[in-house]
Amino acid sequence: MTSENKPDIIYTKVDEAPELASGSFLPIIKAFTGAAGISVGTKDISLAGRILSQFPDYLSADQQQEDALAELGKLVTEADANVIKLPNISASQPQLDAAIKELQSQGYAIPDYPSDVKSDEDARVKAIYEKVKGSAVNPVLREGNSDRRAPLAVKEFAKKNPHSMGEWVADSKTHVATMQANDFRHNEKSTTIESATTASIVLTTKDGEKIVLKDKVALQQGEVVDATVMNKKALCAFLQEQIQQTKDQGILFSLHMKATMMKVSDPIIFGHTVKVFFKSVFDKHQSTFDQLGVNVNNGFGDVVAKIAQLPADKKAEIEADIQACLSEQPDLYMVNSDKGITNLHVPSDVIIDASMPALIRAGGKGWGPDGKEADSKCVIPDSSYAGVYDATIKFCIKHGAFNPAEMGSVANVGLMAQKAEEYGSHPYTFEASADGEISVVDANGNVIHQHSVEQGDIWRMCQAKDAPIQDWVKLAVNRARASGSPAIFWLDETRAHDAELIKKVNAYLPDHDTSGLDIQIMSPVKATEYSLERIKNGQDTISVTGNVLRDYLTDLFPILEVGTSAKMLSIVPLMNGGGLFETGAGGSAPKHVQQLIEENHLRWDSLGEFCALGASLEHLANVKGNKQAVVLANALDKAVGKLLDENQSPSRKVGQHDNRTSHFYIALYWAQELAAQNESAELQAHFAPIAKQLAENAQTIWDEMMAPQGQTVDLGGYYHADEALVAKVMRPSETFNAIMG
C-alpha cells in the first residue's frame, strides 16, 4: 500500500455475526465518512479469506486473494495505521475442516487438511493450515498493549436499565477445581535475558538422543522468558478424581479451556479430558477409533462424526456403549441439550473467557442434559489463573449476586504487545515424544531453563519483551491519571514469571509521575477480592494484567457489570504511533447467525463497533489534524448516548428491534447531531436534509426492515457467504438505502 492509495481507516472483513452486521453498518459508515472526505477501506481477515489467500497455486486467477493479514501485520507497525478490528473466528480444527469443505463445495480447489502427512506437499499444506488455525489474527495485529473499558454512557445505561442476573444462593455447590501440583503454574521457571542471544529448544531423551524441537529462537536483551510443563499423568489423575467427585456431589461436570488461543496445549488437555471421561468407551473401541482416524483433541464430536461411517450394527453398538458411559458418569454441562451437544463435543464451543462469566452471571448455573439448570464443577486444569474465578464464585456465594444498578467498574490495561506471555507460546509448545529433559539453550550452550519430562507431557516456553512491558507500565500510569481510579497490577510474587515482572514494574514506575496515584501490586486472588469488594460498593478500579488475565477480565467484569462484553471500548494504542480499535471484547457469536438463518433476526449489538469507530475518528483527528473527523466523532458519541437512552439496541426476539433497525437509528441520530452542530457548516449542510428524510421516513424504513423477519434466509455459505445475498438480507429497506446513497 502506498500512502496515496492508503485509506484513512481500515475496517476488517471478518466472519459470522459481526460480518453480517457489517453488511448493514459499513455502507452507513462510508456514507458518513465519505461526506467528510475520509476514506474507509476493507481488509479480509475472515477464516475463509485467510485460507484462500494461502493457496494461490491451487486457485484460478480470479479466485486468488491477497494475504490481507500479512499486509495488516505490516501496517500496524507504521505510524499512520488506523484499523478497526472486528472479532473473527479463531478456528478450532472442526471449524477449519468445515470451512475447507465449504470452500471446496463452492468450487475452490484448495487441498484437504492432511491429517496423515505422506509427502512434502502434505507437510507444506499442513504447516499452512496450522498457521491459519486458532487465534491467528489477534497476535499479528496487536502491536500494542490493551486499554479496555466500558464507555461512560454504557455504564450509565446499565445502571438505569440493569440486566437480569441469576440468583446466587449460600448453599450453591458450584465451584472451581484446579490442579495443586505438576501443572504449568507450579512447574514454571522464569528469567530475564541479560544479553541478546539465539536459543534452541532441545529434548534429550533418556537414551541420550538429542531432538531439536526449535532452533534460532531470537531472545532480546531484557525480555522475560519462561518455560514450564504440565505433567500428563498428574493431569489425567486430577481429571479422574474430579469426575468422581462431581458424581458424588450430584452436580454437572464442566471443562473451561482456551483451545482456540492456546491452540497447541489446550486441545491436548481437552483430548485427555474426553478420553478420561469416556474411558469405558475408549477402552473398548480404541482400535476401531484408530482405524477411523479419530482425534480426541478435536473433541468427542469427532468420535460421533467418525462412527457415522461404520456399518449400522457396529455404530449402534458403540452408541449403546456411549449411552451406558454417559449414564454411569456425572451429568455433563451442555452446550445444547436439545441436540445432545456436550461441553466435551467441540473444543471451540466452551471458551473460558466467555463461559465462566456467563455461568457466574447466571448464579453459578449451567445447563444439564435434561435441559434444566444445575450447579456445576468448573474444571480449569492449570492453576495459574483459576483462582480468579474461584475467588469470584466464593464472593458471590458469600454476598449474593452483584447489583448492576449500583456496581462500580473494573477497566483493564493489558500487557499484550508482540505476542506477550502464554498467548504467544504456541510455536514453542511441544508434547514430549519421549521421557527425558527439555532445555532452552542459548547460543553459547548455556542452559536457560531445563525440565524433566515424561512422554506426553506438555512443555512450553513463553516470552514477554521489554519494550512492551515498559509501554504497559506507562499505559497503566496514564489510565490511572486520566480516570483517578486505583490501578492494581495483578502479579503474584510466588509465581516465577510474575516475580520477574514485579522487578520490572518496580524499575519502570519511577520513569513516570505517579504522585497522588494509587498504584499497587497484588496477587490475582487478592486483586480479585479487592476489586470485587470495590465494585460492590460502587467504586471503580483499573486491573493492570498480563495477556491471559486481560482476556479473562475483559469478559468477566463487563458481563457482570453491563451484561455483555460487546459494549466495551477496546483500544490498542500501537507502539509505533498508530491506532488499532477492536470492537467489543467478545467473539463472533455463532448462535446469532443461526437465529438469522432460521428467522431473519440478528441480535448482534454493534455498540462495540460504534465505540471503536468513534475512537478511530478521534485518532484520525489527532494524528492527521482532520477537523471534520472530530465533528463526526463528537456527533457519533452523542448519537450513541441517545441510542442507549431511547433503548434502540437489538432485542433477542424475532419481530422486535434487531441489528438493522438499530443501525437505522444510529444513522438517524448521527445525522441529526451533525445537522444540529455548528463547527462544520459543510457537514451541517450535507446532513440536514438527510436527517430530515430519515426522520420523515422512519415508519416506512422500520416497516421495510421488519417485513422479512420471521422467514428463513439463505446466505449462500456460512464461512464464505455470498456478498450479494448478505447485502440483500442486511439492507432490506430500499427507502433507507436510497437516502444513504
Ligand SMILES: NC(=O)C1=CN([C@@H]2O[C@H](COP(=O)(O)OP(=O)(O)OC[C@H]3O[C@@H](n4cnc5c(N)ncnc54)[C@H](OP(=O)(O)O)[C@@H]3O)[C@@H](O)[C@H]2O)C=CC1
Ligand atoms: N477478538 C476476537 O477476535 C475474538 C474471537 N472469538 C471467537 O469467537 C467465536 C465465538 O466465541 P464465544 O466464546 O462463543 O463468544 P461470543 O462472544 O461470540 O459469544 C458469547 C455470547 O455472548 C453474547 N454476545 C457476544 N457478542 C455480542 C454482541 N455483539 N451482541 C449481543 N450479544 C453478544 C451472545 O450471547 P446471547 O446471544 O446468548 O446473549 C453470545 O452468544 C470463537 O470462534 C472465538 O474464537 C472470541 C473472542 C474474541
Ligand SMILES: O=C(O)CCC(=O)C(=O)O
Ligand atoms: O484471538 C482470540 O482467539 C480471542 C481473543 C479474545 O478472546 C480477546 O482478546 O478477548
Ligand SMILES: [Mg+2]
Ligand atoms: Mg476474550
